[in-house]
Amino acid sequence: MVxxxxxxxxxIWIGAILLLLVLPLFIARFYVYMAAIIMLFGLLATSNNxxxxxxxxxxxxxxxxxxxxxxxTAVMVTKFGYPFWVSAIAGPLMSAFISLxxxxxxxxxxxxxxxxxxxxxxxxxxxxxxxxxxxxxxxDGIHGITLPDVLSSYSxxxxxxxxxxxxxxxxxxRIIKSPxxxxxxxxxxxxxxxxxVGVNVRLHQLLALVIAxxxxxxxxxxxxxxxxxxxxxxxxxxxxxETIIMCLLGGWLTFMxxxxxxxxxxxxxxxxxxxxxxxxxxxxxxxxLVIFFLPNGILGWFTGKFSSRTERVEEHEFKNIRPETx
Amino acid sequence: xxxxxxxTKSFSGFRAVNNATLHVxxxxxxxxxxxxxxxxxxxxxxxxxxxxxxxxxxxxxGEDITGLRPYEVCRKRITRSFQVVNVFSRLTVFENxxxxxxxxxxKTWNLFTPATKIATEETARILDSVGLGAKATRVxxxxxxxxxxxxxxxxxxxxxxxxxxxxxxxxxxxxxxxxRCIDLIKHLSEQLGLTILFCEHDMELVFAIANxxxxxxxxxxxxxGTCEEVRCNxxxxxAYLGGSEAECLM
Amino acid sequence: MDLIYSIVPPGVLCxxxxxxxxxxxxxxVSSGLSLILGVxxxxxxxxxxxxxxxxxxxxxxxxxxxxxxxxFWLALVGAPxxxxxxxxxxxxxLFQYLxxxxxxxxxxxxxxxxxxxxxxxxxxxxxxxxxxxxPRIFQGFVPLFGGLPFPLYNVFLLFVxxxxxxxxxxxxxxxxxxxxxxAAAVDREMVGAVGINVSWVFASVFVVGCLLAGLGGVLxxxxxxxxxxxxxxxxIEAFLIVIMGGLGNIWGALLGALIFGLTQSLGILIWPQFGxxxxxxxxxxxxxxxxxxxxxxxx
Numbered sequence: 001m002v003x004x005x006x007x008x009x010x011x012i013w014i015g016a017i018l019l020l021l022v023l024p025l026f027i028a029r030f031y032v033y034m035a036a037i038i039m040l041f042g043l044l045a046t047s048n049n050x051x052x053x054x055x056x057x058x059x060x061x062x063x064x065x066x067x068x069x070x071x072x073t074a075v076m077v078t079k080f081g082y083p084f085w086v087s088a089i090a091g092p093l094m095s096a097f098i099s100l101x102x103x104x105x106x107x108x109x110x111x112x113x114x115x116x117x118x119x120x121x122x123x124x125x126x127x128x129x130x131x132x133x134x135x136x137x138x139x140d141g142i143h144g145i146t147l148p149d150v151l152s153s154y155s156x157x158x159x160x161x162x163x164x165x166x167x168x169x170x171x172x173x174r175i176i177k178s179p180x181x182x183x184x185x186x187x188x189x190x191x192x193x194x195x196x197v198g199v200n201v202r203l204h205q206l207l208a209l210v211i212a213x214x215x216x217x218x219x220x221x222x223x224x225x226x227x228x229x230x231x232x233x234x235x236x237x238x239x240x241x242e243t244i245i246m247c248l249l250g251g252w253l254t255f256m257x258x259x260x261x262x263x264x265x266x267x268x269x270x271x272x273x274x275x276x277x278x279x280x281x282x283x284x285x286x287x288x289l290v291i292f293f294l295p296n297g298i299l300g301w302f303t304g305k306f307s308s309r310t311e312r313v314e315e316h317e318f319k320n321i322r323p324e325t326x
Numbered sequence: 327x328x329x330x331x332x333x334t335k336s337f338s339g340f341r342a343v344n345n346a347t348l349h350v351x352x353x354x355x356x357x358x359x360x361x362x363x364x365x366x367x368x369x370x371x372x373x374x375x376x377x378x379x380x381x382x383x384x385x386x387x388g389e390d391i392t393g394l395r396p397y398e399v400c401r402k403r404i405t406r407s408f409q410v411v412n413v414f415s416r417l418t419v420f421e422n423x424x425x426x427x428x429x430x431x432x433k434t435w436n437l438f439t440p441a442t443k444i445a446t447e448e449t450a451r452i453l454d455s456v457g458l459g460a461k462a463t464r465v466x467x468x469x470x471x472x473x474x475x476x477x478x479x480x481x482x483x484x485x486x487x488x489x490x491x492x493x494x495x496x497x498x499x500x501x502x503x504x505x506r507c508i509d510l511i512k513h514l515s516e517q518l519g520l521t522i523l524f525c526e527h528d529m530e531l532v533f534a535i536a537n538x539x540x541x542x543x544x545x546x547x548x549x550x551g552t553c554e555e556v557r558c559n560x561x562x563x564x565a566y567l568g569g570s571e572a573e574c575l576m
Numbered sequence: 577m578d579l580i581y582s583i584v585p586p587g588v589l590c591x592x593x594x595x596x597x598x599x600x601x602x603x604x605v606s607s608g609l610s611l612i613l614g615v616x617x618x619x620x621x622x623x624x625x626x627x628x629x630x631x632x633x634x635x636x637x638x639x640x641x642x643x644x645x646x647x648f649w650l651a652l653v654g655a656p657x658x659x660x661x662x663x664x665x666x667x668x669x670l671f672q673y674l675x676x677x678x679x680x681x682x683x684x685x686x687x688x689x690x691x692x693x694x695x696x697x698x699x700x701x702x703x704x705x706x707x708x709x710x711p712r713i714f715q716g717f718v719p720l721f722g723g724l725p726f727p728l729y730n731v732f733l734l735f736v737x738x739x740x741x742x743x744x745x746x747x748x749x750x751x752x753x754x755x756x757x758x759a760a761a762v763d764r765e766m767v768g769a770v771g772i773n774v775s776w777v778f779a780s781v782f783v784v785g786c787l788l789a790g791l792g793g794v795l796x797x798x799x800x801x802x803x804x805x806x807x808x809x810x811x812i813e814a815f816l817i818v819i820m821g822g823l824g825n826i827w828g829a830l831l832g833a834l835i836f837g838l839t840q841s842l843g844i845l846i847w848p849q850f851g852x853x854x855x856x857x858x859x860x861x862x863x864x865x866x867x868x869x870x871x872x873x874x875x
Contacts, residue, residue: 058680109867112619112679116819117863123812124856131850179428179436179444182417186425189414196374196408197485198400198429207435237812241621241687248684253416278699284691288670291681291688 020162024155032154033226036161038266040222043165045246045258046172047215052244053252054176055208056188058115061122062216062243064102067235069095069217071129074142074230079135084148091224092217098125099213103206110191119237126235141231145224157226164222168215173255175211184208245283249290251297260299327352327521328404328489333372333382342368344545345382350489350523355515356550357532358525360542366525367409369542370493374406375399386489400429406491407478413466419477420462424449426484449484456480456510472503479510490514492524496531504531511535533557588845590724595841596834597730600737601796603833605810606817607744607826608788614824614873615761615781617679618671621686623789624811625693626663630655630793631802632697635706648711652794659790660783667782672775690807698804708797729798736795740788744826747784757781761824816859822869831870835862 024032044066051057069091076087106117129136136142150156175181184204187194191201224230233239242265250261265283272282294301330348334341343365350356358366371377373384375396384392386402394402405426414422427445428434436444453459456476461469466477475495482490495511496504508531514520515535526532532539533553540550541562548561556562584592609623633655638647666689674682710729717725748754756777760767768774793806800806817836821828836855843854862870 052680060683105864112617113823113868115683116619116815116823117867119812120816120819120856120859120863123816124853124860127853127856128850131852133849174440175437177440177442178438179433179441181437182421182441183425183428183434185417186414186422189416190412192376192396193408193412193414193481194425194429195396196376196400196406197426197481198397199425199434200395200397204434238808241684244680244684245687248680278695280691281695281699284688284695287684287688287691291674291685292670295677295681 024158029154032158034266034270036158036222036226038263039161039165039259040219040226041243041246041266042259042262043168043222044216044219045243045250045262046169046255047212047219048240048243049247049252049258050172050176050212050215051205051208052247053254053257054181054188055184055205056191057205057208058111059118059209059212060115060244061118061237061240062212063237063239064118064122064125064235065095065099065213065216066220066223066239067129067230067232068098068125069220070224070230070234071136071142071220072217073221073224074145075136077145078142084146084151088221088224091221092214095217095220096210096214099216100206100210103209103213107202107206107209119240122235122240123237126232126237129235130232136232137230139232141229143229145228145230147225147228151225160225161222164218168218169259172211172215176255180204180207242283245287245290247297249286249294249297251299251301251303253296254299254303257297257299261297264298327354327387328373328523329383329385330369330373331383331385333369333379333384335368335372335377335379341545343372343379346542346545346547347550348523348540348547349550350521352521353515353519354537355511355522355524355535357536357539358523358542359527359529359532359539360525362527363544364542365545366542367493368545370406370491370523370525373399374404374491397429400485403486403488404491405482405485405487405489407475407482407493407495409493409497411471411474411478413474413477413481415465415467417466418462419458419464419466419469419480420449420453422466422477423452423480423484426481427452430485452480452483455513456483457506472499475499475503476507476510479507483514487520489521489523492522494526495524496526496528504528508535586724590720590726591841591845592838593720593726593734594730595837597733597737598799598841599833599837600733600740601792602813602817602837603737603830604740604795605789605792606814606821606829606833607741608785608792609814610818610821610824610826610829611744611748611788612782612785613818615757616671616675616778617761618682618686618782619679619815620785621683621811622666622689622693623686623786623814624807624809625690625697626659626786626789627793627796627810628697628802628804628807629662629693630659630790631708631797631806632701632706632793633658633790634794634797635701635708635802638708643709645711645713648708648798651708651797652791655794656787656790659793660787663786664779664783667779671782672778675778690811694804694807703804706802708802710798714798733795740791741826741830744788748826753777753780813855816856820859820862820869822871823873825869825871825873828869828871828873 023035044062048059048062051059072094073087073091076082076090077084102118102121105121106114109117130138132138151160183194183199187199187201187204194201246261246265247258248261249264250259251257269279273279290297296304328348328350330346333343333346335343346365346369358369360366368377372379375394375398378393383390386404391399391402414425417425424441424445427448431445433444450459453462456479458473458476458480461473466474469477475498479492479495496507499507511522512535515522536553538550538552539556541548541556549556549559605623605627609620612618612620634651637651637654641647641650670685671682674685714729714732716728718728718731720726748758756767756772760774760777813836817832818829820835821832835858839854839858840852844851
């Protein structure tokens with residue numbers, strides 16, 4: 001029975017990968033662009049879920065690391081003339097570095113305080129980017145970033161995004177399944193217990209933040225490749241909230257949930273925006289419905305359906321046995 | 327092996343622990359008893375580093391461990407279970423213990439090897455020794471209360487301790503579960519040579535397994551001695567046991 | 577007076593006081609946010625939207641009442657009440673079922689509501705700038721600070737600020753609801769166990785907090801163009817003030833608003849392009865030294 005389930009799972013994966021590989025050959029360029037956008041936002045959401053869903057850290061302003069990665073690359077290419085590939089590596093490294101610095105400042109606080117301090121620091125960075133016209137292009141952003149030939153076509157950008165996203169997801173998956181990943185989830189469920197079994201909780205959380213920041217930066221440079229621009233809203237707290245919504249909608253306790261959430265949100269946005277200008281209203285209503293009826297997200301709901309009672313935790317039971325926190 | 331001297335801790339003016347002392351010799355089973363609110367859990371928190379004492383010292387094997395962070399205390403091979411069930415609720419029983427073992431083996435920074443390949447035998451062994459082997463794949467939140475309390479102990483064992491602190495290990499357990507727990511504690515002491523410090527409200531249990539007993543009332547140590555000494559002590563009787571002197575064997 | 581002017585030029589003092597009157601609005605809104613955060617532990621992202629609704633409502637009420645002074649006073653009473661009603665509906669129908677869930681869910685719910693309210697404003701009032709006229713009594717200037725003209729309306733604001741502060745203090749410390757709310761902030765279960773209907777206490781606190789947001793919106797309306805996007809700028813500022821002052825602490829909100837407003841005014845004076853960074857920097861500096869805020873938080 002388990003083997004049959006596994007077989008089906010593998011088949012689905014192979015099918016999906018094949019589909020993704022041949023996609024640009026038979027759909028319009030706009031949809032190729034959308035597919036790439038979905039993938040990179042899926043990567044962003046997954047990297048947000050790394051500390052959030054698997055680490056229990058209130059990562060409320062993840063967009064900062066995304067924006068920093070993108071801007072670093074953009075500025076290095078346009079203002080300093082560095083070659084693209086060098087800038088593309090510098091981007092995520094800068095994001096990881098900023099993540100480390102912010103982490104060191106914020107990690108001594110827990111839960112809500114952490115989230116709010118991260119929002120403050122992130123807003124500071126946003127304001128600086130927004131105002132520093134000469135360096136970052138301010139409100140206008142930076143446009144027309146020159147890319148290497150292989151990446152400048154729609155399908156080139158698409159395949160690059162596909163490969164990079166695939167690699168990053170694989171990396172994060174391995175990390176989640178590693179001893180570190182299990183310990184991180186333990187910290188999510190019970191930081192006090194984790195300390196009491198000998199885990200230096202702060203240090204492990206800090207690493208989670210750096211990893212998350214790095215992959216957010218990768219998503220940032222993917223956006224530069226796909227869209228060729230950067231703009232200050234990439235660092236705005238509203239984008240961070242949307243990313244969290246993607247995680248929640250897809251299922252924040254699952255690995256592929258955020259990617260699914262990103263796909264759903266992006267697809268919905270494109271679809272709904274064709275009919276009405278009130279996309280925010282629709283998104284807000286969807287969110288309310290998800291919060292009340294699908295708290296484990298779409299994928300969470302699915303895995304709940306297919307696993308036995310003892311293999312999962314119902315959200316409403318969980319709250320009763322959780323130790324007093326805050 | 328463990329000496330706590332003059333431990334004091336106040337919370338906003340309320341003295342939870344007041345100059346408490348405790349001695350535990352290697353291989354002993356010592357119980358701490360006292361009415362609710364006497365400060366037993368706070369005492370345990372002070373010993374294990376979750377709280378810093380305002381005054382006093384904790385010495386383990388001659389080394390001063392006062393004020394060490396909990397994970398550092400754990401590295402010295404002192405582990406504990408908690409009064410209110412405190413496990414990793416979303417993880418399975420197996421993974422709960424595995425976390426403790428991984429931490430013990432210092433493998434928590436391994437980012438790439440699948441966790442299923444590491445620390446599996448040791449985890450299985452511990453789970454079997456406490457009798458939870460059959461339920462290893464269950465999510466810990468789905469266990470019965472009694473099983474979760476046993477899981478607490480299993481997680482504490484994952485750290486390969488020399489000194490085990492159990493905070494009300496049988497609270498809320500059925501009589502059958504309680505007697506299995508008593509057997510487990512005896513097994514841990516006799517077969518594995520662990521030194522055990524625990525607190526309980528079940529007096530029969532205490533008198534059944536403890537070598538010595540420390541009595542706390544309102545944060546202070548009233549007496550520490552053998553079962554007989556404690557049972558016959560007037561102050562203890564007045565404050566806590568409310569027992570008749572006829573119980574006292576001369 | 578001249579002694580002061582020799583140290584601080586009257587122009588600067590004037591700017592500072594204009595900034596201070598803006599601070600009053602920040603304080604009013606932030607105190608509401610802090611109240612909700614302290615007692616209900618909800619980071620109310622929708623607070624900015626409610627502020628915006630307050631401003632737009634002021635426009636509508638004022639326009640319907642003929643655009644004169646009477647319109648403003650009507651709006652001053654009516655708009656906050658309208659906002660309070662909206663928040664009551666939201667709390668009873670949505671929030672109260674989520675108190676036992678994780679903070680994240682509550683935060684996301686308020687974010688969802690901010691999205692909904694934002695678009696509802698767009699739907700009802702359209703996308704153009706609106707303006708609310710200053711009531712006749714407060715039009716014009718008064719010569720202060722060495723003869724420099726100081727807007728009379730800002731003087732009004734400088735009076736309103738302390739009034740609201742005192743009223744709020746009385747509510748929190750002297751009324752029965754306020755005292756229960758403070759107890760509930762610290763120990764929710766205990767208050768429930770004593771037999772008090774915590775649910776209605778929470779609802780009241782939430783409504784009062786949101787009413788303050790609406791009030792802020794009405795008060796600011798005559799001084800700025802009422803537009804979409806007001807919510808976004810305000811919510812970040814309000815959050816930063818609350819974090820800086822100490823979660824749940826009303827005086828902290830006052831202190832935070834003062835620091836925020838002053839650093840902003842002075843910052844823009846000193847360095848026009850980047851002056852706006854100064855308040856953000858101030859928040860970061862404060863939090864580096866006192867991570868939980870300047871004053872004690874309620875939990």
